Amino acid sequence: MTIANNIKAIKATLPENVTLVAVSKTKPVSDLLEAYETGQRIFGENKIQEMADKWEEMPKDIQWHMIGHVQTNKVKYMAPFVQLIHGVDSLKLLKEINKQAAKNNRVIDCLLQIHIAEEETKFGLDQEELTVILTSADLQEMHNIKIVGVMGMATFTDNQNQIKKEFQQLKSIFDQAKTQQTNNCHLEILSMGMSGDYPIAIDCGSTMIRVGSSIFGGRN
Numbered sequence: 431m432t433i434a435n436n437i438k439a440i441k442a443t444l445p446e447n448v449t450l451v452a453v454s455k456t457k458p459v460s461d462l463l464e465a466y467e468t469g470q471r472i473f474g475e476n477k478i479q480e481m482a483d484k485w486e487e488m489p490k491d492i493q494w495h496m497i498g499h500v501q502t503n504k505v506k507y508m509a510p511f512v513q514l515i516h517g518v519d520s521l522k523l524l525k526e527i528n529k530q531a532a533k534n535n536r537v538i539d540c541l542l543q544i545h546i547a548e549e550e551t552k553f554g555l556d557q558e559e560l561t562v563i564l565t566s567a568d569l570q571e572m573h574n575i576k577i578v579g580v581m582g583m584a585t586f587t588d589n590q591n592q593i594k595k596e597f598q599q600l601k602s603i604f605d606q607a608k609t610q611q612t613n614n615c616h617l618e619i620l621s622m623g624m625s626g627d628y629p630i631a632i633d634c635g636s637t638m639i640r641v642g643s644s645i646f647g648g649r650n
């Protein structure tokens with residue numbers, strides 16, 4: 431299978447309301463261009479420097495999504511162009527994104543990352559921490575960010591029931607958080623599902639899937 435065929439095959443199965451993020455981390459620009467030729471315009475990267483390099487090289491009508499954990503001191507390198515930051519998990523990080531977005535006269539869309547997996551290592555907020563952020567007075571002062579949804583990763587396991595349970599949990603957190611909408615907070619995007627579990631995620635209400643290896647092949 432070629433990259434183009436992989437993308438077409440995945441897109442053919444997606445409901446209309448589900449957006450495909452092509453996760454191109456570690457892959458060369460030539461691979462991304464092959465995806466681009468099929469009409470794919472949304473790419474996800476997990477390292478800011480790598481994303482910035484690819485942004486410079488690739489056509490300018492691409493939307494770049496940062497899907498990895500973000501270090502505060504590196505926000506400035508993506509602030510001029512990033513379309514959506516998936517992995518936001520603190521007010522401190524939101525403040526920095528707001529500051530750098532303001533410097534660039536932009537409003538940057540963010541997703542809050544929720545911890546749903548069993549593994550301790552994965553980043554993210556629990557429901558209580560999410561509520562603290564959504565209701566904080568600080569957030570109301572941040573005019574250069576917009577919280578547009580939540581993101582999560584299920585446990586890396588073959589147990590489909592467990593994955594389903596975790597995605598259902600995230601969907602219910604998302605639905606509840608939607609009732610806390612404020613000025614700069616309009617939750618519309620539920621980012622969940624990767625190569626191994628995106629069909630389950632879609633069944634559970636995902637509106638955005640992040641697919642890497644099923645498009646570009648395995649990573650070293």
Ligand SMILES: *Cc1c(COP(=O)(O)O)cnc(C)c1O
Pocket residue numbers: 453455476497498583623624625626640641642643644
């Ligand atoms: C790498 C990565 C993906 C894509 O993983 P695949 O299993 O290759 O589809 C999705 N989301 C995040 C946060 C990632 O880091």
